[in-house]
Amino acid sequence: MRLRNNRVAVIAGVVLSIATSVTASADGALRVCADPNNLPFSNGAEAGFENKLAAMVARHLGEQISYIWWAQRRGFIRNTLKAGRCDVVMGVPAGYDLVETTRPYYRSTYVFVARQDRHLDLSSLLDPRLHHLAIGVHLIGDDGNNPPPAQALGDQGIVDNLRGYSIYGDYREANPPARLIEAVENGEIDVAAAWGPLGGYFAQRSPVPLTVTPIRDTERFAPQQFQFAIAMGVRKGDHALRDRLNAFIDEHRSEINALLRSYGVPLVDLAATASGGNQ
Template structure:
């Protein structure tokens, strides 16, 4: 029907058709669900490591890459992947219950980030020095669904000296979650507790030397977790694409690790998995 409509339109425009017009053959496309303003993960200019990873996958499979752009906040999976607008989310927690996940392709940790000149060398959220430092954390919402460091600090009674930075922020500005790291660079706060890939990337971009150290508290604040395995996510039941992606991960571990290292992503050897979210 679409071909007939196209032929009719061409005829109406007075454009001659070849004697034996054939349907064009298109290469399959890796249809990616992604945030257009969320470095170091993705942006519309293709500068994030998830953009680069999608290109690697597509090149290996002989496919092209297309995107459905959507702000990655609550409702992201429902409005994109589950709606059939795209087929893969390049970064989700392993065993994330809203999608079918691949095997993990990296593991990272929440970290402390501070100005290197301070030489704080923090590694635990129960460090007594945190009671006297100004601390920045990301806030997701007012329903208690905030990142693990925010909850752990509350358990330690560290509240009055904690400053929250909305993780969604002002979407009119580039990469809203980076405002937390900017606050450390500017000296507005002494230290931040943030997700490692975000902190590691923006520490590399900072004009002020910043120190990034993993939060080594897994088990101490159970059931809170600070290390997570990250996978790709496809629609439930899409085993064919999941298996292709698993094959890519198996065959390209060194290249994936090198890509992540180039973005400053702190990698850890073991991790908890998680579910829930968008």
């Protein structure tokens, strides 16, 4: 999944959103905007947890499901949701101001991923060993923006031993974000600082045993955030669909949590969202 400014672009106005929502309901289809090559979130085989979640939503609404597939890069929303080709994005940051968001359905955190046989037991951003270990991070966006762990490490002068892996990667290969975790597997780097759903999923399926540990000691790096609540997004003004999705979330939280755990997603108490807590 991309965060904040890197995940989505722009949306259509109220008139277009209402017209398209009516069409979708008349057709009896839940039209989902998704990336066909972005596990653990989604892929063309509908094997991602957002695909499974969308299927659950469609059953709840009594509708068929259909997809508009588009790589989640710059222009994703412009070419899908804004263009009226689909009606919901299954994962956006809660409160993202360019779409209408539902209540959050999960909250996750950045994690450290390392080989079990290294016995590093890393969890703190303040661990002095980070000054000497080879650390991998995702670079987000076309301009290679730094994610929160990279920013925090840079604030401590930990720069020369950082290795960047584009979250976009080579789209001809399956699941480009997986390259970061594969670098841990093959010993190219000592540890990865990754967004939890990515780290947890690929570590769970690694042929080499890996540890996944939530990153702690983040308070001193405020206002950097290391935990994010995730919601579904619809076009602004499409309150009818938003409310239907909210009802689904409220009624199926236990099933949603079970689905996320089965994909290795590290879950953080959603109560932290309401309190504004970062840890």
